[in-house]
Amino acid sequence: LKEKHKILHQLLQNSTS
């Protein structure tokens, strides 16, 4: 699922702004 949702995964990884 992570592979198919790279952008969402990236957004989740980014520190909260």
Place this chain on the structure above:
Amino acid sequence: NGETSPTVSMAELDHLAHIISKSHLETCQHLREELQQMNWQNLLQDEVESYQSKPREVMWQLCAVKITEAIQYVVEFAKRIDGFMDLCQNDQIVLLKAGSLEVVFIRMCRVFDSQNNTVYFDGKFAGPDAFKALGCDDLITSVFDFAKSMCLLHLTEEELALFSAFVLFSADRSWLQEKLQVEKMQQRTHLALQHILQKNQREDGVLNKLRCKVSALRSLCNRHTEKLSAFRAIYPDVIRTHFPPLYKELFG
């Protein structure tokens, strides 16, 4: 004795409500102060006509961009809730893929003018007729009806935040790996919502009305997916080349 269940105290519910409410207020696309100062100006007739005369694919693309922007704020909302980031990455993705648009629909009532049946879109307030070019009048009507019915409940920001979190933590989504943990979060959120509604002296029926909204939200999202499939069948290249990558990832 101050306990609502053997494992959750009133203090814990207050704390959870506080965290979720804070996350909601920090990640709302339009702050409450902005909304109060906003000139709730409706589209002029020629502006409505301008949206109506846009090619179908251009209007779809514009709406996809707006939905994607709103979803990014919902992702941020989820991330600021401790319990959400404690879930495994698979489940975080599952919950947001299934629930982010539902939260966008819930949040829509903050920027909805019930009296004029208009919603904040692209800088002004637009009625359903402005979305005619999309070719899905029935879905648009349902989305507006949903926003209107949410407005009728007159929820506070805290109640709205807790309901959004309750929807996000839906434990019945497919492909969850740690269903029990999500279920636990949803139960706690439900208790916190119930607790805050009681504290605000809302009548008992409000919680039941909110529970009914859950199925309405699912129906709206399913219909969005159906409309997108129909659109894709005619304009596959438009989606591939012009739609936001996050939108394609979530709904593709």
